[in-house]
Amino acid sequence: MAVYTDITDDELSVFLEGYDLGAPLAFKGIAEGVENSNFLLETEKGRYILTVYERRVKADDLPYFLNMLTWLADRGFPSARPIPDRKGATLATLRGKAAAIVEFLPGLSARRPTVAHCREAGEGLAWLHLAGEGYPGRRANDLGQTAWAPLFAKHRKAADDLKPGLATTIDKDLAQLALMWPRTLPSGVIHADYFPDNVFFQPNGKFAAAIDFYFACDDAYAYDVAVTLNAWCFEADGSFNITAAKALLNGYERRRPLSPAEKEALPILARGAAMRFFLTRLADWGSTPAGALVKPKDPLEYERKLAVHREGLTLFA
Ligand SMILES: Nc1ncnc2c1ncn2[C@@H]1O[C@H](COP(=O)(O)OP(=O)(O)O)[C@@H](O)[C@H]1O
Numbered sequence: 001m002a003v004y005t006d007i008t009d010d011e012l013s014v015f016l017e018g019y020d021l022g023a024p025l026a027f028k029g030i031a032e033g034v035e036n037s038n039f040l041l042e043t044e045k046g047r048y049i050l051t052v053y054e055r056r057v058k059a060d061d062l063p064y065f066l067n068m069l070t071w072l073a074d075r076g077f078p079s080a081r082p083i084p085d086r087k088g089a090t091l092a093t094l095r096g097k098a099a100a101i102v103e104f105l106p107g108l109s110a111r112r113p114t115v116a117h118c119r120e121a122g123e124g125l126a127w128l129h130l131a132g133e134g135y136p137g138r139r140a141n142d143l144g145q146t147a148w149a150p151l152f153a154k155h156r157k158a159a160d161d162l163k164p165g166l167a168t169t170i171d172k173d174l175a176q177l178a179l180m181w182p183r184t185l186p187s188g189v190i191h192a193d194y195f196p197d198n199v200f201f202q203p204n205g206k207f208a209a210a211i212d213f214y215f216a217c218d219d220a221y222a223y224d225v226a227v228t229l230n231a232w233c234f235e236a237d238g239s240f241n242i243t244a245a246k247a248l249l250n251g252y253e254r255r256r257p258l259s260p261a262e263k264e265a266l267p268i269l270a271r272g273a274a275m276r277f278f279l280t281r282l283a284d285w286g287s288t289p290a291g292a293l294v295k296p297k298d299p300l301e302y303e304r305k306l307a308v309h310r311e312g313l314t315l316f317a
């Protein structure tokens with residue numbers, strides 16, 4: 001359960017006095033998620049999500065994320081609009097930690113994404129990329145390719161503990177990725193964590209919304225597509241579902257056609273994207289705060305995806 005910070009009823013009432021949202025009617029912690037503490041908040045004015053930022057989210061980055069959410073919502077993209085307090089600020093402090101209230105978005109995530117979900121998710125991602133164009137905020141991808149080797153250096157032992165000999169394999173992967181990484185692809189605002197739990201669908205299966213923009217940054221659009229392919233198109237048995245992948249790409253291209261260079265780069269981008277999530281999961285393995293009741297995500301799931309990409313993918317005939 002991702003509730004690291006507990007908020008009492010009194011604290012909530014005092015906090016809400018700063019907003020024009022009326023009195024609280026219901027307030028409960030949300031089990032899903034791993035990064036921040038999230039609460040479902042119902043007030044006399046409506047339903048909201050209260051987030052207390054923890055762990056990886058740097059306070060200095062919060063204006064970038066919150067202003068982006070406002071930017072996207074202003075352009076009609078279905079992301080959660082931040083709610084300003086009575087002074088117009090969207091960033092607040094609660095229990096000494098940064099916090100924000102955002103709009104509650106209806107919709108359900110797909111626990112077992114189908115090919116149709118993949119197509120819709122792909123289209124939603126392209127919509128997000130287009131809606132982000134012109135956003136004036138800048139944030140480098142601090143989990144981009146150049147960050148991987150230094151991150152892995154701190155966790156080599158954990159890798160060998162998980163699977164003897166894995167550290168040497170990862171070293172070789174990192175060297176190849178550094179040599180082959182594309183650096184001139186079209187770039188802009190990317191979500192960078194567009195996993196099934198961060199995408200909502202309407203009851204008719206249509207794309208409804210995207211949440212959890214706290215890894216968003218400037219990077220190649222096709223890298224975001226690669227992160228998404230990895231997150232949505234692998235089967236439980238570890239095989240890559242090419243039909244789902246083609247549907248995802250087809251959905252994406254309904255709104256934003258990929259250039260030949262982007263298509264050509266997808267296999268190496270997908271390998272790098274698998275490395276990125278393997279590494280953060282490896283770093284989290286065993287370092288989850290006591291009492292948070294959060295189950296760390298399995299690094300080996302991404303090590304298996306990495307192994308598939310080592311063999312190379314054929315996405316376009
Ligand atoms: N704007 C929102 N509208 C509706 N539900 C939300 C919203 N934001 C978060 N949630 C709920 O909270 C859960 C955790 O949110 P998320 O941002 O993914 O957390 P974390 O950053 O900790 O991973 C989501 O799975 C979803 O159920």
Ligand SMILES: N[C@@H](CCOP(=O)(O)O)C(=O)O
Binds near residue numbers: 032198277
């Ligand atoms: N998607 C990442 C972990 C981040 O979790 P989220 O709940 O913020 O999406 C992973 O699977 O490793």
